[in-house]
Amino acid sequence: MSELYEQISESILDGDVRQVTELVQEGIDEGLSAKELLNDALLEGMNEVGVLFKDGELFVPEVLMAARAMDAGVQLLKPLLQEGDVVKKGKIVFATVKGDLHDIGKKLCIMMLEGAGYEVVDIGMDVPPEKIVEGIKEHNADIVAMSAMLTTTMAAMKESVEAIKENALYDKVRIMVGGAPVSEQYAVSIGANYSADATSAVELANELMAV
Ligand code: B12
Structure with a gap:
């Protein structure tokens, strides 16, 4: 996993909205794949949050902060993940x-x-x-x-x-x-x-x- 992905995952764990926003933007600017940024960085971080939550090492407020940080990253990726199909299915x-x-x-x-x-x-x-x-x-x-x-x-x-x-x-x-x-x-x-x-x-x- 690239270092940037790891940094993003860690920022999710820290619930650091600003850091996640900056790093995801950095990834986008570097031309990294939006799908990979979602799966290997943001969701990877959220999975780790899940493990720590289960083990009682993280509590609800921290998980909510992590969720907010993940959401900030997802919002940046949204236009890249959507294909812009106009026909409503x-x-x-x-x-x-x-x-x-x-x-x-x-x-x-x-x-x-x-x-x-x-x-x-x-x-x-x-x-x-x-x-x-x-x-x-x-x-x-x-x-x-x-x-x-x-x-x-x-x-x-x-x-x-x-x-x-x-x-x-x-x-x-x-x-x-x-x-x-x-x-x-x-x-x-x-x-x-x-x-x-x-x-x-x-x-x-x-x-x-x-x-
Ligand atoms: C974030 C989180 C919270 C946040 C939720 C914030 C929010 N706005 O969503 C908060 C802090 C509020 C929370 C509260 C609680 N949580 Co919680 N939470 C989580 C956590 C860490 C991550 C869930 C998540 O967002 N994952 C990331 C997303 C992207 O993945 P996902 O939700 O699985 O969704 C994907 C698929 O499942 C699927 N999918 C989901 N929905 C649908 C629907 C359709 C139609 C389809 C096709 C696909 C699909 O597609 C999604 C994208 O790929 C999980 C741990 C985990 N491993 O899942 C625990 C977890 C779900 N929580 C758990 C628990 C116990 C609780 C609490 C009871 C804790 C407490 N004591 O208060 C409360 C319950 C509150 C309630 N009444 O709902 C347990 C559930 C155990 C169980 N099996 O019942 C888990 C598994 C943690 C654990 N291991 O103990 N939680």
């Missing part, structure tokens, strides 16, 4: 499910989906099933995408799919789910479609929309 309503306040992964998926030509409406975090149903109706969504990062909130995905069925929307809207604890097997068991990351989320959306 479909409309996606995206939510983090009830009880869950993690939205970094969701934002990343949204950025990639928008870059690939989807119109995406972010209806927020901690969104209960009835609000998800409302969102689908209000925006006349082709796809509803749900994110969960806690094993405890995954159950809200199942509840949401049930609410979608109860409202006779199951045949009208395609359902995508994802997030660290979610698996292909779980998705299938609740009647949804799974993909593992932001890049494959675009592939999955294309598959579901048959484009």
